[in-house]
Amino acid sequence: MHPPADYEQMLRESDLRVTRPRVAVLAAVHRHPHADTETVIAAAREDLDDVSHQAVYDVLRALTAAGLVRRIQPSGALARYEARVGDNHHHVVCRSCGTIADVDCAVGHVPCLTASDDHGFTIDEAEVVYWGLCPACSNPPDQHHPDQHQPARQGQPVGRKRETDDRQQ
Amino acid sequence: MHPPADYEQMLRESDLRVTRPRVAVLAAVHRHPHADTETVIAAAREDLDDVSHQAVYDVLRALTAAGLVRRIQPSGALARYEARVGDNHHHVVCRSCGTIADVDCAVGHVPCLTASDDHGFTIDEAEVVYWGLCPACSNPPDQHHPDQHQPARQGQPVGRKRETDDRQQ
DNA sequence: AACGGTTCTTGAATCATTCAAGAAAGTGCG
DNA sequence: CGCACTTTCTTGAATGATTCAAGAACCGTT
Numbered sequence: 002m003h004p005p006a007d008y009e010q011m012l013r014e015s016d017l018r019v020t021r022p023r024v025a026v027l028a029a030v031h032r033h034p035h036a037d038t039e040t041v042i043a044a045a046r047e048d049l050d051d052v053s054h055q056a057v058y059d060v061l062r063a064l065t066a067a068g069l070v071r072r073i074q075p076s077g078a079l080a081r082y083e084a085r086v087g088d089n090h091h092h093v094v095c096r097s098c099g100t101i102a103d104v105d106c107a108v109g110h111v112p113c114l115t116a117s118d119d120h121g122f123t124i125d126e127a128e129v130v131y132w133g134l135c136p137a138c139s140n141p142p143d144q145h146h147p148d149q150h151q152p153a154r155q156g157q158p159v160g161r162k163r164e165t166d167d168r169q170q
Numbered sequence: 171m172h173p174p175a176d177y178e179q180m181l182r183e184s185d186l187r188v189t190r191p192r193v194a195v196l197a198a199v200h201r202h203p204h205a206d207t208e209t210v211i212a213a214a215r216e217d218l219d220d221v222s223h224q225a226v227y228d229v230l231r232a233l234t235a236a237g238l239v240r241r242i243q244p245s246g247a248l249a250r251y252e253a254r255v256g257d258n259h260h261h262v263v264c265r266s267c268g269t270i271a272d273v274d275c276a277v278g279h280v281p282c283l284t285a286s287d288d289h290g291f292t293i294d295e296a297e298v299v300y301w302g303l304c305p306a307c308s309n310p311p312d313q314h315h316p317d318q319h320q321p322a323r324q325g326q327p328v329g330r331k332r333e334t335d336d337r338q339q
Numbered sequence: 340a341a342c343g344g345t346t347c348t349t350g351a352a353t354c355a356t357t358c359a360a361g362a363a364a365g366t367g368c369g
Numbered sequence: 370c371g372c373a374c375t376t377t378c379t380t381g382a383a384t385g386a387t388t389c390a391a392g393a394a395c396c397g398t399t
Binding site for chain 4: 018019020021038039054055058079080
């Protein structure tokens with residue numbers, strides 16, 4: 002998506018030291034939008050065989066603090082990261098399979114930043130999460146997802162990787 | 171806030187068995203809006219000395235599924251519960267101390283339910299979280315909160331109870 | 340090239356939440 | 370009212386994403 006040099010420059014422009022774990026993680030997040038940490042670790046290891054998971058956690062935190070990536074964490078789901086930053090876009094989350102898609106702000110730019118009554122808070126960001134069912138989960142053409150098509154009243158997104166265990170914390 | 175009988179009736183109307191843990195937890199959530207699980211457990215035990223934490227977890231799940239309480243979980247924070255349901259209101263969260271306040275929908279009723287491009291998703295809910303600083307944290311009149319008044323660029327809300335440890339998961 | 344501070348590696352700990360199995364309690368029925 | 374059936378609660382242990390800690394390796398600078 003970008004040549005490695007670009008990632009190095011992004012890091013330098015944010016006053017972050019350029020290290021191989023950082024370049025690998027930044028590239029991984031660019032390659033896999035909305036990936037959870039486990040996926041980012043795996044993707045980073047494609048570039049850098051033996052990055053420790055701890056390094057990835059540290060890097061994700063540094064990149065997030067620097068604004069190079071954005072951390073999103075829909076209610077009840079694991080943390081996910083994306084590289085599209087600075088444009089105040091939002092997300093749709095599938096209640097059934099947990100898939101996330103980007104949604105541009107519906108109400109104009111720097112939108113809903115005006116709450117009806119802000120209770121004296123100094124608001125600097127409005128985060129919108131749309132909940133629903135993705136195309137695949139809302140019209141089950143064949144039996145691919147046998148038993149997960151009753152959208153629970155207050156259902157939480159279920160995991161994607163593990164087959165038998167969708168514990169969440 | 172309500173006489174116990176009201177809670178019993180709410181439960182029955184939702185086809186839930188009326189048990190003492192359920193009444194205690196429902197009352198606790200009504201008494202403590204936006205409380206995390208630990209707080210709900212403590213509050214429930216005011217009414218019912220020795221409810222197990224597991225029972226509270228079970229009850230909160232049942233109440234949430236029934237729509238009697240709503241579970242909210244701002245990015246990076248612990249799960250919290252509130253009894254105000256069915257009116258699609260939103261929340262402001264203080265980045266510094268984690269305080270949550272209610273905010274009525276800014277853009278009319280059943281609002282932002284129209285995403286600009288829904289990617290084929292069937293959207294049934296739009297959840298809005300406003301991030302910022304609460305009055306107490308944004309104008310520090312005295313030195314009550316010595317070192318937590320630099321709103322980190324992507325800061326997460328910090329815990330409220332523990333003094334030395336604000337780990338979050 | 341060496342220094343000093345930052346970042347990585349390795350390995351262990353944390354803790355909210357969940358799982359499991361048996362006991363207790365709630366509800367409908369005779 | 371008391372029984373049977375099912376759901377819910379109690380007790381106690383497990384889970385697993387994330388964090389902590391200490392020392393080694395690395396980055397940018399003097």
